[in-house]
Amino acid sequence: MAAPDYEARNQFHKDVILSLDGPVLTIMLNRAEQRNTFSKGMVENLIEVLDLADRDDRVRAVIVTAEHTAPAYCSGADISGGWKVLWKEEAEKEGIHAHRDGGGQLTLAVLSCRKITIAAVNGHAAGVGMTAMQLPFDFRFVWEGAKLAFPFVRRGIVPEAVSTYLLPKLIGLSRTNSLLLTGATVSPTSPYISALYHQILPNREDVYPAAKAFAQELANNTAQVSIAYAKGLLQHPGDSAEENHLLDSQAIKLLASSHDGADGAQAFLERRKPKFTDTLSKNSSPWYPWWRRIDVKHHRSKL
Amino acid sequence: MAAPDYEARNQFHKDVILSLDGPVLTIMLNRAEQRNTFSKGMVENLIEVLDLADRDDRVRAVIVTAEHTAPAYCSGADISGGWKVLWKEEAEKEGIHAHRDGGGQLTLAVLSCRKITIAAVNGHAAGVGMTAMQLPFDFRFVWEGAKLAFPFVRRGIVPEAVSTYLLPKLIGLSRTNSLLLTGATVSPTSPYISALYHQILPNREDVYPAAKAFAQELANNTAQVSIAYAKGLLQHPGDSAEENHLLDSQAIKLLASSHDGADGAQAFLERRKPKFTDTLSKNSSPWYPWWRRIDVKHHRSKL
Amino acid sequence: MAAPDYEARNQFHKDVILSLDGPVLTIMLNRAEQRNTFSKGMVENLIEVLDLADRDDRVRAVIVTAEHTAPAYCSGADISGGWKVLWKEEAEKEGIHAHRDGGGQLTLAVLSCRKITIAAVNGHAAGVGMTAMQLPFDFRFVWEGAKLAFPFVRRGIVPEAVSTYLLPKLIGLSRTNSLLLTGATVSPTSPYISALYHQILPNREDVYPAAKAFAQELANNTAQVSIAYAKGLLQHPGDSAEENHLLDSQAIKLLASSHDGADGAQAFLERRKPKFTDTLSKNSSPWYPWWRRIDVKHHRSKL
Numbered sequence: 001m002a003a004p005d006y007e008a009r010n011q012f013h014k015d016v017i018l019s020l021d022g023p024v025l026t027i028m029l030n031r032a033e034q035r036n037t038f039s040k041g042m043v044e045n046l047i048e049v050l051d052l053a054d055r056d057d058r059v060r061a062v063i064v065t066a067e068h069t070a071p072a073y074c075s076g077a078d079i080s081g082g083w084k085v086l087w088k089e090e091a092e093k094e095g096i097h098a099h100r101d102g103g104g105q106l107t108l109a110v111l112s113c114r115k116i117t118i119a120a121v122n123g124h125a126a127g128v129g130m131t132a133m134q135l136p137f138d139f140r141f142v143w144e145g146a147k148l149a150f151p152f153v154r155r156g157i158v159p160e161a162v163s164t165y166l167l168p169k170l171i172g173l174s175r176t177n178s179l180l181l182t183g184a185t186v187s188p189t190s191p192y193i194s195a196l197y198h199q200i201l202p203n204r205e206d207v208y209p210a211a212k213a214f215a216q217e218l219a220n221n222t223a224q225v226s227i228a229y230a231k232g233l234l235q236h237p238g239d240s241a242e243e244n245h246l247l248d249s250q251a252i253k254l255l256a257s258s259h260d261g262a263d264g265a266q267a268f269l270e271r272r273k274p275k276f277t278d279t280l281s282k283n284s285s286p287w288y289p290w291w292r293r294i295d296v297k298h299h300r301s302k303l
Numbered sequence: 304m305a306a307p308d309y310e311a312r313n314q315f316h317k318d319v320i321l322s323l324d325g326p327v328l329t330i331m332l333n334r335a336e337q338r339n340t341f342s343k344g345m346v347e348n349l350i351e352v353l354d355l356a357d358r359d360d361r362v363r364a365v366i367v368t369a370e371h372t373a374p375a376y377c378s379g380a381d382i383s384g385g386w387k388v389l390w391k392e393e394a395e396k397e398g399i400h401a402h403r404d405g406g407g408q409l410t411l412a413v414l415s416c417r418k419i420t421i422a423a424v425n426g427h428a429a430g431v432g433m434t435a436m437q438l439p440f441d442f443r444f445v446w447e448g449a450k451l452a453f454p455f456v457r458r459g460i461v462p463e464a465v466s467t468y469l470l471p472k473l474i475g476l477s478r479t480n481s482l483l484l485t486g487a488t489v490s491p492t493s494p495y496i497s498a499l500y501h502q503i504l505p506n507r508e509d510v511y512p513a514a515k516a517f518a519q520e521l522a523n524n525t526a527q528v529s530i531a532y533a534k535g536l537l538q539h540p541g542d543s544a545e546e547n548h549l550l551d552s553q554a555i556k557l558l559a560s561s562h563d564g565a566d567g568a569q570a571f572l573e574r575r576k577p578k579f580t581d582t583l584s585k586n587s588s589p590w591y592p593w594w595r596r597i598d599v600k601h602h603r604s605k606l
Numbered sequence: 607m608a609a610p611d612y613e614a615r616n617q618f619h620k621d622v623i624l625s626l627d628g629p630v631l632t633i634m635l636n637r638a639e640q641r642n643t644f645s646k647g648m649v650e651n652l653i654e655v656l657d658l659a660d661r662d663d664r665v666r667a668v669i670v671t672a673e674h675t676a677p678a679y680c681s682g683a684d685i686s687g688g689w690k691v692l693w694k695e696e697a698e699k700e701g702i703h704a705h706r707d708g709g710g711q712l713t714l715a716v717l718s719c720r721k722i723t724i725a726a727v728n729g730h731a732a733g734v735g736m737t738a739m740q741l742p743f744d745f746r747f748v749w750e751g752a753k754l755a756f757p758f759v760r761r762g763i764v765p766e767a768v769s770t771y772l773l774p775k776l777i778g779l780s781r782t783n784s785l786l787l788t789g790a791t792v793s794p795t796s797p798y799i800s801a802l803y804h805q806i807l808p809n810r811e812d813v814y815p816a817a818k819a820f821a822q823e824l825a826n827n828t829a830q831v832s833i834a835y836a837k838g839l840l841q842h843p844g845d846s847a848e849e850n851h852l853l854d855s856q857a858i859k860l861l862a863s864s865h866d867g868a869d870g871a872q873a874f875l876e877r878r879k880p881k882f883t884d885t886l887s888k889n890s891s892p893w894y895p896w897w898r899r900i901d902v903k904h905h906r907s908k909l
Contacts, residue, residue, distance in 0.1 A: 079568045096590075099556040104548035111544055116787070136544075138783050153529040156567030156579060157558045158551065164536035165547035170780040173537065174473040177441050178501050181419070181533060183525060191498070195797070198784050222789060226759040230787055233770035234779065235544075241717055241742075241841075242900035244771035245710035248764065253705040255763045264762030265685045276762060287702075294545035382871045399893075402859040407851035414847055439847075456832040459870030459882060460861045461854065467839035468850035476840065477776040480744050481804050484722070484836060486828060494801070538847075597848035 004052045015042035018049060023060035023219035024212060025053050032070035037078035038128045043102045047109040054113045057279040060219035060227075062113060063211050064133065065120035068204040073146065076127030077103075098298040103132035103161030108296065110136035111235060114228035114280060116218055121146055122207035126185075132161035135170065138231070139198040141211040142188045154183035171195045223260040223276040225283055236291040247290060254285050307355045318345035321352060326363035326522035327515060328356050335373035340381035341431045346405045350412040357416045360582040363522035363530075365416060366514050367436065368423035371507040376449065379430030380406075401601040406435035406464030411599065413439035414538060417531035417583060419521055424449055425510035429488075434464035438473065441534070442501040444514040445491045457486035474498045526563040526579040528586055539594040550593060557588050610658045621648035624655060629666035629825035630818060631659050638676035643684035644734045649708045653715040660719045663885040666825035666833075668719060669817050670739065671726035674810040679752065682733030683709075704904040709738035709767030714902065716742035717841060720834035720886060722824055727752060728813035732791075737767035741776065744837070745804040747817040748794045760789035777801045829866040829882040831889055842897040853896060860891050 006018035006025060017028040027049055029036045046064070053059040066073045110117055110132070119134045121142040126149035134140050142148075152159045159167075159180045167176045171193070178184065178192045186193050188200045199214075201207050218227075229251045238244040255261040260278040267274035309321040309328060320331040330352055332339045349367070356362040369376045413420055413435070422437045424445040429452035437443050445451075455462045462470075462483045470479045474496070481487065481495045489496050491503045502517075504510050521530075532554045541547040558564040563581040570577035612624040612631060623634040633655055635642045652670070659665040672679045716723055716738070725740045727748040732755035740746050748754075758765045765773075765786045773782045777799070784790065784798045792799050794806045805820075807813050824833075835857045844850040861867040866884040873880035 079571065096553060096556045096560075099552050101548065101552040101555055104552055108544060108548060138787055140780075153525040153533055154567070154577075155571060156526040156529055156561065156563030156565070156577060156581075158529055158533045158536060158554045160551045160555045162544050162547045162551065164533070164551060165540040165544055168472065168537065168540070169774065169778070171778050172472070172474050172498060174443075174499050174501075176537065180537065181441050181530065182521065195778060196780050198780075218788060222759040223762040226762055226764055227787065230759055230764045230770070233764060234774065234782065234786065237771040237774070240900060241714060241768050241771055242902050244768045245707065245714060245902055248766045248768065248770060249705050249707040249710055250702060251764045252707055252766045253702045257702075258762065260762030262762070264760070268685065268761060274760075274762060278762075294543055296545050296548055382874065385868065385871050399856060399859045399863075402855050404851065404855040404858055407855055411847060411851060456828040456836055457870070457880075458874060459829040459832055459864065459866030459868070459880060459884075461832055461836045461839060461857045463854045463858045465847050465850045465854065467836070467854060468843040468847055471775065471840065471843070475775070475777050475801060477746075477802050477804075479840065483840065484744055484833065485824060597846060599848050599851055 003058060004056055006049070006052075009049075013045045013049070015039060016045045016049065020059070021212075022216065023058065024063065024215045025049075025059045025061070026063045026065065026208075026212070029064070029066045029070075029074060032067050034078060035072045035075040036066050036070055036123075036129070037075055038103065038133070039078045040102065043106050046106055050109045050113045053115055055281070057224070057281050059115055060224060061116035061118060061215035063118045063120050063208070063215055064137070065208045065211065066123050068122045068208065070123055072129070073121045073123035073125045074129030074133045075124060076129050076149075076151075100296065100298065101160050103128040106132040107136045107162040107166070114231060116215060116227055118211050118215055120208045120211035122204045125149070127151060128161055131159065131163040134196075135161070135163055135166040139211075139214070140196055141199045141201065141207050141214070142197045143204045143207050144188055144200050144202050145204065146188055147185055148188060148193060149183075149185040150179050151183045151185075153181065221273070223255075223264065223274075223278060224280055225258065225260060225278050226255060228280055228284070229255060229288060232289055232291075236289070250287060250290070254287065258283060306361060307359055309352070309355075312352075316348045316352070318342060319348045319352065323362070324515075325519065326361060327366065327518045328352075328362045328364070329366045329368065329511075329515070332367070332369045332373070332377060335370050337381065338375040338378040339369050339373055339426075339432070340378055341406065341436070342381045343405065346409050349409055353412045353416045356418055358584070360527070360584050362418055363525075363527060364419035364421060364518035366421045366423050366511070366518055367440070368511045368514065369426050371425045371511065373426055375432070376424045376426035376428045377432030377436045378427060379432050379452075379454075403599065403601065404463050406431040409435040410439045410465040410469070417534060419518060419530055421514050421518055423511045423514035425507045428452070430454060431464055434462065434466040437499075438464070438466055438469040442514075442517070443499055444502045444504065444510050444517070445500045446507045446510050447491055447503050447505050448507065449491055450488055451491060451496060452486075452488040453482050454486045454488075456484065524576070526558075526567065526577075526581060527583055528561065528563060528581050529558060531583055531587070532558060532591060535592055535594075539592070553590060553593070557590065561586060609664060610662055612655070612658075615655075619651045619655070621645060622651045622655065626665070627818075628822065629664060630669065630821045631655075631665045631667070632669045632671065632814075632818070635670070635672045635676075635680060638673050640684060641678045641681040642672050642676055642729075642735070643681055644709065644739070645684045646708065649712050652712055656715045656719045659721055661887070663830070663887050665721055666830060667722035667724060667821035669724045669726050669814070669821055670743070671814045671817065672729055674728045674814065676729055678735070679727045679729035679731045680735030680739045681730060682735050682755075682757075706902065706904065707766050709734040712738040713742045713768040713772070720837060722821060722833055724817050724821055726814045726817035728810045731755070733757060734767055737765065737769040740802075741767070741769055741772040745817075745820070746802055747805045747807065747813050747820070748803045749810045749813050750794055750806050750808050751810065752794055753791055754794065754799060755789075755791040756785050757789045757791075759787065827879070829861075829870065829880075829884065830886055831864065831866060831884050832861060834886055834890070835861060835894060838895055838897075842895070856893060856896070860893065864889060
């Protein structure tokens with residue numbers, strides 16, 4: 001794959017603005033006038049860029065953020081035309097079985113990205129702005145003053161975007177119930193939600209810089225294949241301790257035998273910084289991914 | 304189903320006192336003189352009432368509580384006759400395979416109730432008073448002064464009532480071990496257990512009123528089918544992110560197409576309170592429940 | 607089995623020092639000069655002793671600890687010869703499928719031990735010193751000043767020893783990501799990790815005595831079979847609430863019918879301390895373990 005020119009794509013991507021700074025790709029939401037509501041265009045842009053970043057060895061971390069002067073980080077689905085606006089017309093025609101939630105499609109794209117993913121939540125967030133735009137990321141940075149809302153049950157719908165799977169894993173079912181079943185709006189320091197965040201920052205304008213410095217430090221000091229395999233083990237740990245043992249035995253054997261693993265040990269002995277050079281495109285084993293990717297497309301569609 | 308007259312049933316229910324106030328059904332434990340110990344009668348009453356409330360569209364929330372002047376919220380199993388008192392005689396005759404734990408039967412009944420469920424723990428709790436009488440509920444309110452005890456391993460038995468499944472999901476396995484494997488007695492503010500509670504209140508007499516106000520607010524501002532489907536997704540999220548995506552796609556498509564979903568969006572645009580009218584008896588899809596209900600009866604019984 | 611003489615084994619065990627004090631077996635790591643790095647010998651010693659303790663009815667609790675004057679509790683794998691030192695030569699010859707991670711082998715041995723297991727972390731810990739040497743234990747006691755490091759992704763490898771399975775279960779995936787995907791070094795009071803610890807102590811020299819007093823109290827006041835079955839339920843809870851109900855029904859029926867269960871109830875009624883006498887070797891049911899032990903050996907090995 002030729003290295004993508006992210007900045008050049010900005011003329012085609014209406015709803016996001018991309019910038020690559022060394023190993024860190026930033027995706028800035030570009031719908032401030034619409035409170036960064038989640039539109040069909042935004043989903044499509046995000047999924048496309050996450051897929052590019054996943055395959056581009058230069059990119060070590062992807063940050064999604066908003067302008068810190070925007071009215072919100074992401075204030076939920078764009079329902080200016082009712083809930084319908086986010087559904088594919090095909091689903092409308094073919095019935096409920098063909099429907100695939102747009103938030104969930106984004107969630108799966110974030111989970112599939114083998115790079116470090118960070119949501120830099122520098123403004124209010126609601127609905128899908130709390131679910132797809134935060135939960136599948138590896139790390140969440142947030143502004144202390146953000147209003148965080150899960151209004152689903154107060155709008156006649158249900159929590160979506162894989163949130164009923166992810167949130168209990170992230171912070172436990174007790175806190176999840178207190179958020180998803182109440183339709184609560186909380187602050188990041190609330191005991192219901194604080195464990196969700198890697199860092200809570202007092203000022204809006206400091207959230208993205210903190211996330212970026214964190215991303216750069218990780219990019220500079222971690223190994224690309226290590227991160228991808230560690231994410232794989234965390235997302236697909238196996239169904240038992242024994243199965244996990246078989247998986248991480250394989251992973252650690254492969255990586256310890258790699259250039260990066262060897263240099264990681266050598267650097268430790270020599271008290272120097274390691275020089276990691278392995279990349280996913282050149283140095284990943286055919287064993288990875290060890291899990292079966294589940295196809296969620298609707299194949300019986302006539303369209 | 305004709306609407307049940309809960310108050311009229313009080314003459315038949317010895318161990319609980321029922322009262323319906325608008326959408327909120329309160330089940331008050333009525334064994335204060337026995338420290339609200341968990342008796343066979345109490346289990347049977349609770350299961351019967353939870354089943355009624357599940358099917359009664361008028362009921363949006365069920366609160367289980369005690370008199371705040373009682374010696375305890377529920378001080379465990381009634382073992383005045385040894386552990387045997389809670390077992391069905393049939394199980395005694397047919398051997399261990401036929402036994403079904405009474406606490407677990409209550410737990411499954413609480414989990415099956417599609418309405419908001421709340422334990423208002425306004426007194427001390429021990430044993431099954433901590434497990435079946437708290438863990439399967441959506442929310443737990445508790446008195447700060449309550450002594451909370453999990454004495455199983457100190458009594459020669461094991462934690463029951465599905466607690467070894469539920470507690471790790473609710474608050475994580477590290478805290479669970481600190482409670483279940485020690486037989487600890489803790490206060491609600493202990494870091495071992497505080498995440499279990501939606502709210503901790505300084506005064507005993509304030510626990511039930513707080514739970515009731517919370518229940519009424521939720522009943523007034525959430526949609527009945529939304530709550531049931533959200534609870535279904537949280538209890539049966541699927542085995543993978545992809546499976547959850549297929550499930551919540553279906554659920555959100557169904558609900559967004561419903562009256563309540565449409566009015567939820569419309570009300571948001573018109574900045575008014577939604578008017579939810581859909582009910583489980585009239586407006587639930589045949590798709591729900593999407594999971595297989597597992598039969599736990601002992602069918603090889605000769606009795 | 608003749609009762610093992612643990613102290614007599616100390617002449618054969620180079621890397622650990624054993625001492626049995628009543629019902630509490632202490633395994634002191636004996637590689638202070640090598641910062642208690644995790645060597646092949648240490649793993650083999652630990653697995654052997656855990657297996658003995660598992661089968662020795664006299665032992666109620668096993669504590670792993672270090673000298674509190676040592677430079678570290680366990681500062682990770684011994685990589686003085688590169689990562690290779692921990693692998694079996696057979697695996698080297700037969701390829702990656704035959705490899706079994708040494709940390710994971712220890713983790714499975716700790717999980718299999720039916721007695722109370724405690725890590726008394728009275729010094730710094732890194733790598734496998736954080737994973738196999740802490741995560742599979744029932745309880746972790748730690749010195750407040752310990753530096754706790756998960757450097758895997760900063761060394762070109764991945765978190766091992768079943769850590770990607772255990773840590774999310776113990777403290778949730780959000781905190782786990784903040785530790786495993788950053789390669790962080792944290793203090794025990796960090797919100798990322800504090801929930802992992804049963805107790806955090808200000809002074810190094812107080813960690814082991816606190817763990818030992820805790821172990822003795824549990825040994826004196828809990829039932830041996832109760833602990834084993836409760837651990838079994840927590841490790842193998844079943845895949846659904848209903849399955850767990852079937853399992854804990856069986857377990858509670860068996861134990862309530864046992865001597866210890868009967869005396870536990872009787873002692874409660876008589877307000878006396880119970881006299882537990884049942885042992886795993888004499889009084890465990892053939893039903894236990896109810897789960898299938900998964901074989902992780904590599905059987906296609908030609909060696």
